[in-house]
Amino acid sequence: xxxxxxxxxxxxxxxxxxxxxxxxxxxxxxxxxxxxxxxxxxxxxxxxxxxxxxxxxxxxxxxxxxxxxxxxxxxxxxxxxxxxxxxxxxxxxxxxxxxxxxxxxxxxxxxxxxxxxxxxxxxxxxxxxxxxxxxxxxxxxxxxxxxxxxxxxxxxxxxxxxxxxxxxxxxxxxxxxxxxxxxxxxxxxxxxxxxxxxxxxxxxxxxxxxxxxxxxxxxxxxxxxxxxxxxxxxxxxxxxxxxxxxxxxxxxxxxxxxxxxxxxxxxxxxxxxxxxxxxxxxxxxxxxxxxxxxxxxxxxxxxxxxxxxxxxxxxxxxxxxxxxxxxxxxxxxxxxxxxxxxxxxxx
Amino acid sequence: xxxxxxxxxxxxxxxxxxxxxxxxxxxxxxxxxxxxxxxxxxxxxxxxxxxxxxxxxxxxxxxxxxxxxxxxxxxxxxxxxxxxxxxxxxxxxxxxxxxxxxxxxxxxxxxxxxxxxxxxxxxxxxxxxxxxxxxxxxxxxxxxxxxxxxxxxxxxxxxxxxxxxxxxxxxxxxxxxxxxxxxxxxxxxxxxxxxxxxxxxxxxxxxxxxxxxxxxxxxxxxxxxxxxxxxxxxxxxxxxxxxxxxxxxxxxxxxxxxxxxxxxxxxxxxxxxxx
Amino acid sequence: xxxxxxxxxxxxxxxxxxxxxxxxxxxxxxxxxxxxxxxxxxxxxxxxxxxxxxxxxxxxxxxxxxxxxxxxxxxxxxxxxxxxxxxxxxxxxxxxxxxxxxxxxxxxxxxxxxxxxxxxxxxxxxxxxxxxxxxxxxxxxxxxxxxxxxxxxxxxxxxxxxxxxxxxxxxxxxxxxxxxxxxxxxxxxxxxxxxxxxxxxxxxxxxxxxxxxxxxxxxxxxxxxxxxxxxxxxxxxxxxxxxxxxxxxxxxxxxxxxxxxxxxxxxxxxxxxxxxxxxxxxxxxxxx
Numbered sequence: 001x002x003x004x005x006x007x008x009x010x011x012x013x014x015x016x017x018x019x020x021x022x023x024x025x026x027x028x029x030x031x032x033x034x035x036x037x038x039x040x041x042x043x044x045x046x047x048x049x050x051x052x053x054x055x056x057x058x059x060x061x062x063x064x065x066x067x068x069x070x071x072x073x074x075x076x077x078x079x080x081x082x083x084x085x086x087x088x089x090x091x092x093x094x095x096x097x098x099x100x101x102x103x104x105x106x107x108x109x110x111x112x113x114x115x116x117x118x119x120x121x122x123x124x125x126x127x128x129x130x131x132x133x134x135x136x137x138x139x140x141x142x143x144x145x146x147x148x149x150x151x152x153x154x155x156x157x158x159x160x161x162x163x164x165x166x167x168x169x170x171x172x173x174x175x176x177x178x179x180x181x182x183x184x185x186x187x188x189x190x191x192x193x194x195x196x197x198x199x200x201x202x203x204x205x206x207x208x209x210x211x212x213x214x215x216x217x218x219x220x221x222x223x224x225x226x227x228x229x230x231x232x233x234x235x236x237x238x239x240x241x242x243x244x245x246x247x248x249x250x251x252x253x254x255x256x257x258x259x260x261x262x263x264x265x266x267x268x269x270x271x272x273x274x275x276x277x278x279x280x281x282x283x284x285x286x287x288x289x290x291x292x293x294x295x296x297x298x299x300x301x302x303x304x305x306x307x308x309x310x311x312x313x314x315x316x317x318x319x320x321x322x323x324x325x326x327x328x329x330x331x332x333x334x335x336x337x338x339x340x341x342x343x344x345x346x347x
Numbered sequence: 348x349x350x351x352x353x354x355x356x357x358x359x360x361x362x363x364x365x366x367x368x369x370x371x372x373x374x375x376x377x378x379x380x381x382x383x384x385x386x387x388x389x390x391x392x393x394x395x396x397x398x399x400x401x402x403x404x405x406x407x408x409x410x411x412x413x414x415x416x417x418x419x420x421x422x423x424x425x426x427x428x429x430x431x432x433x434x435x436x437x438x439x440x441x442x443x444x445x446x447x448x449x450x451x452x453x454x455x456x457x458x459x460x461x462x463x464x465x466x467x468x469x470x471x472x473x474x475x476x477x478x479x480x481x482x483x484x485x486x487x488x489x490x491x492x493x494x495x496x497x498x499x500x501x502x503x504x505x506x507x508x509x510x511x512x513x514x515x516x517x518x519x520x521x522x523x524x525x526x527x528x529x530x531x532x533x534x535x536x537x538x539x540x541x542x543x544x545x546x547x548x549x550x551x552x553x554x555x556x557x558x559x560x561x562x563x564x565x566x567x568x569x570x571x572x573x574x575x576x577x578x579x580x581x582x583x584x585x586x587x588x589x590x591x592x593x594x595x596x597x598x599x600x601x602x603x604x605x606x607x608x609x610x611x612x613x614x615x616x617x618x619x620x621x622x
Numbered sequence: 623x624x625x626x627x628x629x630x631x632x633x634x635x636x637x638x639x640x641x642x643x644x645x646x647x648x649x650x651x652x653x654x655x656x657x658x659x660x661x662x663x664x665x666x667x668x669x670x671x672x673x674x675x676x677x678x679x680x681x682x683x684x685x686x687x688x689x690x691x692x693x694x695x696x697x698x699x700x701x702x703x704x705x706x707x708x709x710x711x712x713x714x715x716x717x718x719x720x721x722x723x724x725x726x727x728x729x730x731x732x733x734x735x736x737x738x739x740x741x742x743x744x745x746x747x748x749x750x751x752x753x754x755x756x757x758x759x760x761x762x763x764x765x766x767x768x769x770x771x772x773x774x775x776x777x778x779x780x781x782x783x784x785x786x787x788x789x790x791x792x793x794x795x796x797x798x799x800x801x802x803x804x805x806x807x808x809x810x811x812x813x814x815x816x817x818x819x820x821x822x823x824x825x826x827x828x829x830x831x832x833x834x835x836x837x838x839x840x841x842x843x844x845x846x847x848x849x850x851x852x853x854x855x856x857x858x859x860x861x862x863x864x865x866x867x868x869x870x871x872x873x874x875x876x877x878x879x880x881x882x883x884x885x886x887x888x889x890x891x892x893x894x895x896x897x898x899x900x901x902x903x904x905x906x907x908x909x910x
Contacts, residue, residue: 065805086811098802102824112810363725372751373740385748389758431636438633459839463865464885467872468648491640523629552733570735584743591736602731614794
């Protein structure tokens, strides 16, 4: 592999990424177990899961920062499992941005090209262009500690863009921003992805980020891939109890079969909070304990007669007060059933 | 990142050997029988090693008097140093940030004052205080925390005790004295260990102050006693090395207690529970 | 002043008083004595610049100044190089890392007097282990302390071992650097040497400068014990470092005033060196 090859790779607008049976162990701890996942060229796939689910490990193996115990990584059809990180034609945005504190924003952007000894004039032009694209043109001479969190995040993004890689890797790039900035930055990244069309693998623990950003989401837990698919498909038909509880906020109500939500013993029945409707003839009696008025909607929490805890999403300005008993009807078409023992979705 | 066994273990091992070698030669030299001709080639261990030189030490010099004086000095100076340094470090922690920085800078400046600038004039301070020809001048540096470095160690370590904790304790009605004793100090035990060990090695080894301010033989500490030994027997190498081992051994023993400082992250290690 | 600041001051009081009595007042007195004929016994009398004039014509002082300069020029770069090289080498976590680090620190806890006596033995041309080692690998075996440069190098050699403080500071600072920076650099194709040059050294620069300044101050002083024990300033004043000459003047010849003048010169030399270092630092833009 020579540098010249890498440059030609960079001209490919984007690449297919394939993870084949990736496994990673730290001693006795299995961090990643047989992960197989293909990311199509130009696609944005979100790896989502709670901490310790293996999502960051998968990304770091893809970047070449860690070695897999087993399995292969392919970028644009090339097996890069044993290839050094910088020869994989990927760029990464880190959770804490990893900006070089001793360099200005400009020098941060130019760091990679300079290391690769690209011609100075071309580097300058590219840095300027990317900076303009991200609205950083006035900030290039500042040091990282002179930038706000949002600006630092954009510099980190810009640094990855200057690389013009075949694949972007993003490791929780928004988790250090406050809530409002995060929403804006989310939209910005999606927009950027649409414009550049570069294959992107995005890691987050935030299911809302996964739902709104991903062309597809891949849900991980305990080092295993639980489900992969378009966000709405995953939301509508979670493959197992874990995904059902993890995707969606407030989470899906899950009650043992034969209880408040019906169903037979040996199963777990799940109903999303928005699929429970107040209805005087409803089968479920909910004793309300908490009323959360969010403005655009109201979330009621309480328990049914048999003690199951339920959450209901209703319209704004709900008249309910804690202590009220509300009768609820279940949208039976939207009832999910899971095997109580394996957790798997039942037809 | 990947790195070969060369960088991981071989080079560090070689460095470690180079730095242990002096101590090895000291011990090996002390075991050499007296009057042996110069060795030919590298002699890692002398032929027929014995402990005779150690037995001769107390016969030639009042070794136990020196030992007692040195022990007395460290027994007073080390606790005093720990106390003054931890108070000062906590004081710096309590200061508002701009003054905190000023106190740190002032301490750094004091660290830059050459010791020679205070040799003769401290002599006069001690004479005025009537403390000449006693062990007081050897303990006195502890009043100034021995060196500002120890204060900075504490200041850094107490930096790990959050404002929240101090505020919470104060809401419970704790005095600042109690904050120091019951909240801050217990969280930075590794720093206390480090300062105590460093102070021990300093005061145990303090040769210059003993040379400058002690006159009577009965007050000599071990380091000055070794100088006396050297003047008595300038070429009796096994004897001198035995003396050197006797001075060195307590420092090395105490140092081994402070291994924690050499864990992967010494700065974090110092803070102990106060992460 | 808030109540918290007041109690802060109370905690700082013993340290402040101790430093005032044992460092500040003596140091200022020294500056004052530099312009007197103080002997340590008499009442000091102001004698203007007489001490400075004497200094100008004192061949021992010139020899002493030269010895100190030569010593600093050799010892500071070497000590710093050793301390930072070892600090960076041993910063990475590895099995048994603690023992490697402890071994490097070990000579630092050996009392000066013991280390000096040891080097008297190590550097002994006939019995000493150093010449045995040199002989074993076929190198020349100098007579060390008997020659001008042998003595100077011998003292530097001894002072290359107690470098634990700087070693630990470099190691701890290196550990503070965010590991992600190295990963980001690796993704950009930065070699380990490039990472050292482009990330580690620039980030450690402020600490290295501080250590250089501190080691300079220290090195101008810590050569007292080796010079006193190993060479007594010889041969031919080759190792009559300033602290040794100051000691001789103050305590052997009862020239407190004159010794104070030399001390002030030492102080000036120290400040000049620090200024020079900081100027170079600014020139090279290692600090911003």
